[in-house]
Amino acid sequence: MARSKTTTLQRKRIHPWAAGGSALVPETVCNAARESSSNVNPDSWIEQHGDCLYRYALIRVRHPEVAEDLVQETLLAAVRTYANFRGISSERSWLYGILKNKIFDYFRKLAQEVSFTDLEFLEDEMSHKFVDQGWNHERGPTHWKPDPEAALDRKEFWETFRSCLDKLPVRIADVFVLREMEQMDTAQICEALRISQNNLWVMLHRARMALRECLELHWFERKPRLDTQTNEQR
Amino acid sequence: MSSVDKSSSLHQDNPSLLIGRNWIERLLVTFIANHTPQCREVVRLLSQSMEVKLPITTRIKLRFHFFICAWCVRYEKQLRALRKIATSLPEHMDDICPEALPNSSKERLKQALRAKEPN
Numbered sequence: 280m281a282r283s284k285t286t287t288l289q290r291k292r293i294h295p296w297a298a299g300g301s302a303l304v305p306e307t308v309c310n311a312a313r314e315s316s317s318n319v320n321p322d323s324w325i326e327q328h329g330d331c332l333y334r335y336a337l338i339r340v341r342h343p344e345v346a347e348d349l350v351q352e353t354l355l356a357a358v359r360t361y362a363n364f365r366g367i368s369s370e371r372s373w374l375y376g377i378l379k380n381k382i383f384d385y386f387r388k389l390a391q392e393v394s395f396t397d398l399e400f401l402e403d404e405m406s407h408k409f410v411d412q413g414w415n416h417e418r419g420p421t422h423w424k425p426d427p428e429a430a431l432d433r434k435e436f437w438e439t440f441r442s443c444l445d446k447l448p449v450r451i452a453d454v455f456v457l458r459e460m461e462q463m464d465t466a467q468i469c470e471a472l473r474i475s476q477n478n479l480w481v482m483l484h485r486a487r488m489a490l491r492e493c494l495e496l497h498w499f500e501r502k503p504r505l506d507t508q509t510n511e512q513r
Numbered sequence: 514m515s516s517v518d519k520s521s522s523l524h525q526d527n528p529s530l531l532i533g534r535n536w537i538e539r540l541l542v543t544f545i546a547n548h549t550p551q552c553r554e555v556v557r558l559l560s561q562s563m564e565v566k567l568p569i570t571t572r573i574k575l576r577f578h579f580f581i582c583a584w585c586v587r588y589e590k591q592l593r594a595l596r597k598i599a600t601s602l603p604e605h606m607d608d609i610c611p612e613a614l615p616n617s618s619k620e621r622l623k624q625a626l627r628a629k630e631p632n
Contacts, residue, residue, distance in 0.1 A: 321626040325619050333614040334606050347618050354622065355629055412551045416526050419584035420591060427594040431601055437609035440598065459599035465564050484560035491591050 321354055328371050332378055339382055339456050341445070349385060353378040379461070383471065386453060390472040395450045395482075405488060420491070423499045436498060443493035447486055454479065455486040528583040542581050549578035555585045559592055 332353060336346035356377050357364075364373055408418050430436040444452055454472070457463045458479075469479050533539040550558065555578055558571060567575075579586045602609060614622075 322623050325614075325622050325626075329619055329622070330613040331606070334610040334612065335603075337612060338602070338606065338610045343612075347614070347622075350614065351622055351625055354626055358626060358629060409551075409553050412546065412553075413582060414552050414584040420587040422528075422587060423591060423594070427591075427598065431598065431605065434608040437602075437605050440602075441609050455599070459596060460602055462600065480561050480564060483564070484557055487560050487592055487595055488556065491588070491595055494595075495591075 321358055324354060328374055349381045352381050387471045395472045395474050396478050439498045443490050447489055451482050451486045454482045458483055530580045545577050545581050549574045552585055556588055559589050
């Protein structure tokens, strides 16, 4: 149904110009599409950018339903504000920009409902690593091989990274996502999540500690075992 | 750290720069261990150093601590690697998150948008 609607719209738009000169057509079609907000075609946005927007949201909020809602809100806002879109940036980066704000708003709202302070995490888990004053020699950080840089192009590495991120307590992971993935300012995060700077530091410290540990165990040290595991799963 | 030099077998496992091979090193290791924060505190400070610039005295203490503790050196390197991994994540979105928006959701979204469309 949506298809037929679009094609009639397009035909109407193209028709007056079609007789004038074929060279003009592509440009005029393009301009016509931007003329007013009523000519917006959200269906094509969903087809072209839907998956990308969804992934972007999902990796950050980690709940499929929430990610879907955020994509919907983004597209609704996009329809409303399409008149302001001048086409300076690409359509996709414009949509990403809106989505980014929606994600931030989501965390801000979440912080009004739940407390983001999660200080119990890792308190005991890490104590076995330290002996008296220093690292337990058998369990201290190992030398990472192969080089982490080389891992960035491996699909399996990102699967490992994601599973490590999923193992973090939710609030700790949220903080890590905002700081390291979104690269937000610490002051901004503290204000949005209503936590003190000190708490933020502690949470980030714990997140890094756990992620480092998890990557070391599941990628840098035990890579062969992980490969066989993933093969079995397939 | 003074417990390190009691057992010679540990020397082979310790990749630190100063591990107490002779009396001068032992003296240095003990001195540094007594005047720099413990590893537990060092890792906390290292994480904090990624957010704010630490006071110069703390930074000097950390440098000295690195002489006697290869593990904290590795830890610092790995924290930086971790940040690099996290920041390069958006470029590898398809690898880390292969899920697509389900077709049913796409249809639902289309319906929702059509209802709100201004025309």
